[in-house]
Amino acid sequence: MTPPLVLDIDGTLTRPDRWGIDPRVFDALREWDAPVVLATGKAFPYPIALCHFAGIPELVVAENGGVVYTGDDVHFNADPETPWAVAEAYEAAGYSLGWGPEDTVNRWRETEIAVESSQPEAPLRKLAADHGLEVVDTGYAFHVKDPAVSKGAGVRTVADHVGIDLEEAVAIGDSENDVSTFAVVGRSFAVSNADAAARDAADEVLEGGHADGTLSVLERVRADR
Structure with missing residues (x-):
């Protein structure tokens, strides 16, 4: 059974030069036959656009949990x-x-x-x-x-609304704002370019960085099915 994915964007789906999505990510996401949640610090339109261009359902945690989209409802969790x-x-x-x-x-x-x-x-x-x-x-x-909001709490909101079993989910990230996400999923991975907080919180630190590390996890998980 293919597990759900919870993916950060910057530093995780991007090129090593830090700018631009690695184009290999688009096919990998579109071919994934389980829910994919994008959990990012970016403003709401950015992950929505990425879902659109990747051809995947719009399941989004934006602004570090401040905005959550479950595919039919937008949840605003903090005052601007x-x-x-x-x-x-x-x-x-x-x-x-x-x-x-x-x-x-x-x-x-x-x-x-x-x-x-x-x-x-x-x-x-x-x-x-x-x-x-x-x-x-x-x-x-x-x-x-707002310290009361986090990516992890936002991921729980998405999971509750669409029926994702987070114990089966795999998360990949690179930064301290991914620590709360790692805490709510079954398996977590930090890419090699991750900061100390993410590395300490992850179940495994990958040898590959940026999209290379993320794609290596997807290949491994797919092979383990």
């Missing part, structure tokens, strides 16, 4: 106003979110904000804490979010 208050205070203190004037990274966010990872971290963390929020470093951005 407080993260944006942090962003405004950060910019008022003379810092930048780092994405330029159009800021397509945050334009469609609904429950959190993301700051480019080269921007000063310490003042951002202080402002977030002052507003009752936390900062999660995904290696791609600093995400200012």
Whole structure:
């Protein structure tokens, strides 16, 4: 029996240069004959678009659990106003979110904000804490979010709605925001480029990085069926 998959995107389905989905992923996802949940820190439209172009059902955990789509209902699990208050205070203190004037990274966010990872971290963390929020470093951005939401909780919501047995599920990720996902599935893998938190939480750390590592797991699981 093919197990359900829970997959991060950045660092997990991407190329080693960190930009762009590895094209081999599209066939692998489309051919997987069990549910695939995309669980990411990206804004909601990004994983929805990836599902669309990969030709798979739209089962999505976005914004680190802040937005969850179960295929028929959208669940918003945090209030966007407080993260944006942090962003405004950060910019008022003379810092930048780092994405330029159009800021397509945050334009469609609904429950959190993301700051480019080269921007000063310490003042951002202080402002977030002052507003009752936390900062999660995904290696791609600093995400200012409600500490009550997580990818793992979002994955449980999807599983409850569509009947996924998470004990049978396999998760693959690369960052501290994947730790909560690893905690709710039966088997978890960190790609070789994963940060320390993900490596410590995973059942296994892979020899391959980025999409190479992910595809190696899919091949192994398929062979074990």
